[in-house]
Amino acid sequence: MRFEHLSVALSAVVCAIVIDGSGHFADADPSPTTFKIYGFAQADYIYDSQRMDPDWVDAFRPSKIATPEGEFGSAGQSSVSVKQSRFGVTGTRQTDTDFGPINFKFEFDLFGVGVDEGQTTFRLRHAYAEWGPLLAGQTNSIFMDIDVLPNVIDYWGPVGMVFYRNVQFRYTPYRTENASFAIGIERPGNDIDPGQIREIDPALGANIESDEKFPDLTMHYIYSDNWGHAQLAGILRRVGFDTLNTPNHNPMGAELGWGINASGVIKLFEKDKILLQVAHGNGIASYINDGGTDLAPGGTLASPHAEAVPLTGVVAYYDRQWCEELSTSFGYSVTRVDNTALQEATAFHKGQYASINLLWTPTSDILIGGEVLWGERTNNDGVNGKDIRFQFSVKYSWGAEFNI
Numbered sequence: 001m002r003f004e005h006l007s008v009a010l011s012a013v014v015c016a017i018v019i020d021g022s023g024h025f026a027d028a029d030p031s032p033t034t035f036k037i038y039g040f041a042q043a044d045y046i047y048d049s050q051r052m053d054p055d056w057v058d059a060f061r062p063s064k065i066a067t068p069e070g071e072f073g074s075a076g077q078s079s080v081s082v083k084q085s086r087f088g089v090t091g092t093r094q095t096d097t098d099f100g101p102i103n104f105k106f107e108f109d110l111f112g113v114g115v116d117e118g119q120t121t122f123r124l125r126h127a128y129a130e131w132g133p134l135l136a137g138q139t140n141s142i143f144m145d146i147d148v149l150p151n152v153i154d155y156w157g158p159v160g161m162v163f164y165r166n167v168q169f170r171y172t173p174y175r176t177e178n179a180s181f182a183i184g185i186e187r188p189g190n191d192i193d194p195g196q197i198r199e200i201d202p203a204l205g206a207n208i209e210s211d212e213k214f215p216d217l218t219m220h221y222i223y224s225d226n227w228g229h230a231q232l233a234g235i236l237r238r239v240g241f242d243t244l245n246t247p248n249h250n251p252m253g254a255e256l257g258w259g260i261n262a263s264g265v266i267k268l269f270e271k272d273k274i275l276l277q278v279a280h281g282n283g284i285a286s287y288i289n290d291g292g293t294d295l296a297p298g299g300t301l302a303s304p305h306a307e308a309v310p311l312t313g314v315v316a317y318y319d320r321q322w323c324e325e326l327s328t329s330f331g332y333s334v335t336r337v338d339n340t341a342l343q344e345a346t347a348f349h350k351g352q353y354a355s356i357n358l359l360w361t362p363t364s365d366i367l368i369g370g371e372v373l374w375g376e377r378t379n380n381d382g383v384n385g386k387d388i389r390f391q392f393s394v395k396y397s398w399g400a401e402f403n404i
Contacts, residue, residue, distance in 0.1 A: 035091025038399035042084040044153070049388040050075045055118035058083050058111070059156040060389055062335075062351035062375040063291040067385035083111040083120050084155050084393075099132025105139070111155060125165055135170040135184075142170055142184050142218035143235045143287055145263040148277045150317035151329040152355055153371050153393045156289065158333030159353040160313030162233075162261050162279050163289040168218075179223045185215040189286050190239050193293040193309075195343040196301060210295075211240035211252065220261075228273070230264040239283040239295045239308050255308040257283025257294060263315075271321035275331070283308030291335040291351040291377075297342035310338040330356035345381035352376045367395040 046058060051072045053064035058081040066072045088107030095101055107126040112119035128137025140146050141164045149157055157163060170184035190210035197208065220233035240254030259281025266274040285292030288311060298307035317331030333353045352375060359369035371391045378384040 032403045033091055033093045034401065034403050035089060036399055036401045037087075037089050038397070039087040040085060040395050040397040042082065042086075042393060042395040044079075044081045044084060044155075045392045046079040046081065047390045048075075048077050050386065051077050052387060057118075060154045060353070060355075060373045060375060060387075060391075061156050061290045062159050062353055062377045062387075063348050065375055065377040065385045065387045067346070067377050067379050067383050069385050071385075081120070083109065084395075085110050086125075088126070095131070097132075102129055102131045104129040130170075133172045133175070135168070135172070138165055138167045140164075141166045141186060141287060142168065142182055142220050143186075143233045143259065143261055143284075145220075145222075145231045145233070145261065145277065147229065147265050148263045148275045148315055148317075150275050150315075150331060151319050151327060151357075151359065153357060153359070153367075153369055153391060154355065154373060154389075158315045158317070158331070159290040159351040159375070160279070160333040160335045161277060161289045161315045162263075162284075162287050162313060164287045166216075178225055179221070181219070181221045183217075183219040186218055188212040188214065188216050188237060190241070190283075191286055191292075191294045192241050193296040193343055193347060195297045195340065195347070197297050197304060197342065207244040207246070208241055209244060211242045211254065212238075213240060213254075214238045216257075226267070228265040228267045231262070233261040233263075235259045235261075235281065235284060235287065237283060241295060241306060253306050255283060255295060255306055257281065257308045259284035259287070273319040275315060275317040275319065277313070277315040279313040280311070282310050285309065285311055285337075288313050288335055290353075291348045292337045293343075293348070296340040296347075298340040299342065301342065304342055307340045309340060312336045325361055327359050327361070328357060329359075330354075339380045343380055345379065346383075347380040348377065349380045349382075350376075350378040365397045367393070367397075369393055 051066055056064040057079040086109040090105040093102040105126045108122055108124050110120050111123050112121040126139045128139045144162045167187040168184050170182055172182040174181040192210050194208045216237040218235045220231055222231045237257040238254050239257040242249035242252035261279040263277035283294045285294050292311045293309055295306055296309050297304045299305045313335050315333045320328045335351045337349050339347055339349055355373040357369055357371035361367050373389040376384055376386045
């Protein structure tokens with residue numbers, strides 16, 4: 001009986017704390033949920049003057065350009081794809097608390113990546129909920145600024161942009177009409193290049209794997225006004241490795257990864273925008289849209305050691321609205337890697353991306369347009385490959401709102 005009394009007392013204390021923190025308990029039957037289902041069907045026709053990795057013909061990624069030319073076959077290839085087609089649900093669930101409603105989003109497209117590279121299959125984009133200052137789930141990384149993404153019809157976008165949708169716990173303790181500060185932890189993931197370690201021991205190089213003991217720490221501050229917005233973001237991460245099938249998983253080790261991302265949007269005239277971003281750091285390739293690796297060997301073959309690889313990403317674009325129905329986006333982006341001493345000659349060193357388009361939106365639900373893209377990949381040894389792409393896309397959007 002004493003245990004039961006103690007349990008009741010503890011429950012009362014916990015409930016009191018919850019009430020103090022959130023205002024009061026949620027109703028058993030809260031206000032209705034408002035949600036919207038939305039999506040679009042999009043078909044892309046793509047023609048490459050050269051040739052890219054066959055698994056990536058439907059996205060323009062400079063890291064996938066053939067180096068040397070002809071690596072993936074003869075020049076001049078076409079593709080027709082519906083991989084960009086998308087479906088999503090977003091909404092708001094009212095709660096009887098001072099923190100306000102629960103906002104949620106679930107969204108996917110059909111662009112296969114990872115083990116599904118090259119396939120038209122389910123790909124999760126967003127799956128999260130946010131209540132007051134707390135967000136949990138998968139969405140745009142805190143280190144990222146989604147508003148810097150230009151109005152392109154290419155699926156992948158600028159090579160040097162910080163672009164990563166990640167699983168996270170985000171806390172936003174400060175939020176006003178013009179500014180906000182957020183901090184959080186995100187799912188770790190290290191991209192490791194064994195480099196010339198394979199020359200010492202092929203089996204050792206093949207068995208090196210990422211070691212992810214701690215989540216990534218990310219944060220950003222955003223200020224916005226009538227002229228646009230500016231964001232400063234940072235990241236700290238442990239970039240580690242160990243080895244399979246060896247005593248105590250040796251060799252093993254870790255390096256400190258860090259990065260800073262300064263970005264912003266400047267509004268011009270009535271609807272034009274200048275989109276800018278400069279990101280730099282060590283071991284941040286996992287968060288960059290294309291190219292590079294987080295960890296690679298440095299030193300000498302006689303005395304190798306792990307290094308968090310330095311990387312810089314730049315985006316400069318202009319979105320121009322000619323009239324209500326016609327718009328153009330044009331600009332340039334680059335990723336540059338400071339390769340380590342023991343990376344292979346064929347390791348990615350630099351990727352460049354430039355594009356211009358003309359888009360027609362006769363109504364808000366229809367988009368028809370064409371885009372010309374140029375890209376170049378440069379390897380660690382200076383060998384490069386180029387590609388020019390033409391893309392024509394038609395998109396039909398739809399959506400509906402409901403209350404339940």
